Amino acid sequence: MLMADVIGKVTLSRCHESLVGARWLVAVPLSKEGLKGKKSLRGEPFVVFDELGANADTLIAVSEGAEAAAAFHPDTKPIDAYNAAILDRVTIED
Numbered sequence: 001m002l003m004a005d006v007i008g009k010v011t012l013s014r015c016h017e018s019l020v021g022a023r024w025l026v027a028v029p030l031s032k033e034g035l036k037g038k039k040s041l042r043g044e045p046f047v048v049f050d051e052l053g054a055n056a057d058t059l060i061a062v063s064e065g066a067e068a069a070a071a072f073h074p075d076t077k078p079i080d081a082y083n084a085a086i087l088d089r090v091t092i093e094d
Contacts, residue, residue: 001067001084004029006058010047018077022051025083027060035059035090050083061085 010024028034029043049068054060061084063071068082 002029002062002064003035003087003090004046004048004060004062005034005042006048006054006056006060007045008056016078018075019049019079022049023053024048025050025054025060027062027081029062030059032092035092046081048081048083049077049079052083052086054083054086059087059090061087 004027006025006027008026010026012024025048026045027048028045031043034042048060048062050060052060062068063082063084065080068079069077071082071084
């Protein structure tokens, strides 16, 4: 699981029937330094499946790969990244 900052949303004209009712977000993965606010130390943007209602400039916890799809077992969803949580606050201790 990783933490990411939502920077936008994706608009689809059509989607897989199992994905109706949710949104797709564009997020940037954050390293420890990125969580401290250093925007130059962010990763490459990626797309995240969201059923929780995250908005732009929201910190989220993202599950990737097989773990992202496992949250919907026994149903099958063709996703690779899933918004598992909206984070209110992150505390970093050195």
